[in-house]
Amino acid sequence: MTEFEVPDPNATGLENEAQPESLRLLQESRRKLAEGGGKERVDAQHARGKMTARERVLALLDEGSFQEVDAFMLHRHSDFGLEKSRFPGDGLIAGFGKIQGRRVCVYAHDFTVLGGSFGEVAGQKVAKIMDLAMDAGVPVIGLQDSGGARIQEGIFSLAAYGELFYRNTLASGVVPQISVMLGPCAGGAVYSPALTDFIIMTKGISNMFITGPEVIKTVTQEEVDVETLGGAAAHASLSGVAHFAVGSEKEAFETVRRILSYLPSNNTEPPPAVVPTDDPWRMDATLNTLVPEDPSMPYDMKVAIERIFDLGSFFEVHASYAQNAIVGFARLHGQAVGVVAQQPMHLSGVIDIDASDKISRFVRFCDAFNLPLITLSDSPGFMPGVAQEHGGIIRHGAKIVYAYSEATVPKLTVVTRKGYGGAYIVMGSKHIHADLVYAWPSAEIAVMGAEGAVNILFRREIRAHPDPEAERARLVAEYREKFANPYRAAAHGFVDDVILPAETRPRLIAALELLRDKQSTLPAKKHGCMPV
Numbered sequence: 130m131t132e133f134e135v136p137d138p139n140a141t142g143l144e145n146e147a148q149p150e151s152l153r154l155l156q157e158s159r160r161k162l163a164e165g166g167g168k169e170r171v172d173a174q175h176a177r178g179k180m181t182a183r184e185r186v187l188a189l190l191d192e193g194s195f196q197e198v199d200a201f202m203l204h205r206h207s208d209f210g211l212e213k214s215r216f217p218g219d220g221l222i223a224g225f226g227k228i229q230g231r232r233v234c235v236y237a238h239d240f241t242v243l244g245g246s247f248g249e250v251a252g253q254k255v256a257k258i259m260d261l262a263m264d265a266g267v268p269v270i271g272l273q274d275s276g277g278a279r280i281q282e283g284i285f286s287l288a289a290y291g292e293l294f295y296r297n298t299l300a301s302g303v304v305p306q307i308s309v310m311l312g313p314c315a316g317g318a319v320y321s322p323a324l325t326d327f328i329i330m331t332k333g334i335s336n337m338f339i340t341g342p343e344v345i346k347t348v349t350q351e352e353v354d355v356e357t358l359g360g361a362a363a364h365a366s367l368s369g370v371a372h373f374a375v376g377s378e379k380e381a382f383e384t385v386r387r388i389l390s391y392l393p394s395n396n397t398e399p400p401p402a403v404v405p406t407d408d409p410w411r412m413d414a415t416l417n418t419l420v421p422e423d424p425s426m427p428y429d430m431k432v433a434i435e436r437i438f439d440l441g442s443f444f445e446v447h448a449s450y451a452q453n454a455i456v457g458f459a460r461l462h463g464q465a466v467g468v469v470a471q472q473p474m475h476l477s478g479v480i481d482i483d484a485s486d487k488i489s490r491f492v493r494f495c496d497a498f499n500l501p502l503i504t505l506s507d508s509p510g511f512m513p514g515v516a517q518e519h520g521g522i523i524r525h526g527a528k529i530v531y532a533y534s535e536a537t538v539p540k541l542t543v544v545t546r547k548g549y550g551g552a553y554i555v556m557g558s559k560h561i562h563a564d565l566v567y568a569w570p571s572a573e574i575a576v577m578g579a580e581g582a583v584n585i586l587f588r589r590e591i592r593a594h595p596d597p598e599a600e601r602a603r604l605v606a607e608y609r610e611k612f613a614n615p616y617r618a619a620a621h622g623f624v625d626d627v628i629l630p631a632e633t634r635p636r637l638i639a640a641l642e643l644l645r646d647k648q649s650t651l652p653a654k655k656h657g658c659m660p661v
């Protein structure tokens with residue numbers, strides 16, 4: 130079977146039976162649906178390495194599970210020759226089905242019909258399927274391959290997108306929403322995904338932009354090709370618009386399945402647990418020597434993540450974006466959790482604007498969908514610099530503290546090394562109501578690092594000293610001994626225990642078990658005003 134050969138969705142097994150004419154007509158109509166915008170356009174779609182919308186839906190869903198809705202809807206417009214392009218379904222396939230046995234709603238733009246453009250009918254179909262998803266409490270997956278608002282339908286297209294954006298917003302935090310970008314997507318075809326929880330882009334095939342290269346050239350005289358502007362690499366690593374960049378459509382669908390495997394179907398359910406395959410008591414001695422003695426030396430936080438959580442369970446989100454922060458899903462003794470960490474290997478793990486966005490958004494997502502938060506904090510500070518200050522690091526960094534403070538899911542934090550100043554407070558500290566905070570013996574919880582503190586506190590004394598460098602070294606050593614450890618924080622209950630790194634896994638599993646039924650509520654309000 131080639132990539133593009135999929136089972137005939139219309140096969141009923143009755144083909145050879147004598148049938149009433151009405152049934153035969155329905156069969157015939159269904160067969161036509163599979164043709165999309167016609168053979169020529171379907172061939173062109175395949176020639177670009179893309180499946181058709183129907184092939185995609187069938188490839189994504191469990192075999193035989195797709196139930197189509199509104200297949201026969203037709204648009205009712207005629208400007209600019211539109212009456213000649215009336216295809217059943219009108220360039221959008223919508224329905225419901227199952228992924229790994231769990232119910233989902235799905236829609237897919239059909240690029241073979243008027244470039245998958247989004248008009249009044251597409252809007253009505255997506256609105257219906259999203260309303261069904263909300264009522265049923267199941268995730269919505271949108272397969273995007275669309276030139277945006279159907280130009281010929283004018284205000285009707287814009288109205289349709291408005292209705293979609295409205296629903297994306299209302300569904301946010303109620304059911305998971307995933308967008309898969311599978312072609313050139315412009316206008317509303319990128320705004321709607323931007324309102325969803327996860328965006329997956331196919332490399333070399335999909336792109337996303339608000340204003341295309343021609344517009345940019347006209348307005349700014351800048352020359353840019355479409356891939357550089359809005360390809361998967363650009364959005365997965367620079368803009369952060371895409372959470373995943375994958376090599377093929379198949380990989381994109383695999384990614385959807387993997388994301389959903391960690392998520393509940395809606396915000397009233399717990400995330401699905403799996404039968405644990407890893408020893409809950411497993412203690413990994415290599416963790417004891419992971420953090421170098423010298424605080425200026427980096428180490429790979431991903432090693433800690435891989436060894437603490439159930440083996441092979443970590444699934445990174447936003448892997449190429451703001452790599453000084455790490456976010457992703459994992460399991461602890463079979464229970465799905467959200468992991469937030471800092472990466473000393475990249476910019477020493479400092480918090481900058483992009484990391485603030487990445488962390489705060491993920492924390493809010495986990496809280497909305499009942500995923501406990503496990504934070505591995507090595508937080509040396511906020512990124513200094515004019516660009517960061519003028520870019521608004523103050524308000525961006527504030528989002529992290531806002532997101533953690535507001536989160537009511539179980540929150541467990543492990544301080545592995547640096548816990549300096551505000552950057553320590555925001556990363557799930559006890560002070561913003563983490564449930565349990567552990568520290569490794571290598572933790573240094575203080576207002577700032579030793580060198581910086583000594584330079585500020587003793588500048589005059591050091592300058593006046595006959596041997597300034599020796600005096601500086603003495604003061605740094607004294608500060609280290611006093612402050613660069615976890616015991617001062619532990620002595621005051623700001624750290625619940627100092628643990629051996631190797632013990633981290635069983636300690637977190639035990640804490641998570643304690644907090645399984647955590648009940649916590651926020652003050653009654655319409656909603657807060659996050660410093661976005």
Ligand code: HXC
Pocket residue numbers: 242243244245246247275276277278279280281287290313314315316317318320341
């Ligand atoms: C109607 C459209 C269309 C559109 C493409 N087509 N976009 N028809 N409305 N928005 C048609 C083309 O005319 C063409 O038809 C067929 O789809 C395939 O398009 P091509 O241009 O041949 O394909 P390609 O070269 O791959 O380029 C794809 C594309 C480009 C990058 C998407 O078509 C494009 O730039 N389209 C316009 C994008 C855009 O500006 N959309 C409006 C955004 S405003 P034929 O019959 O010739 O093959 C918007 C507002 C929403 O969405 C509100 C936001 C807040």
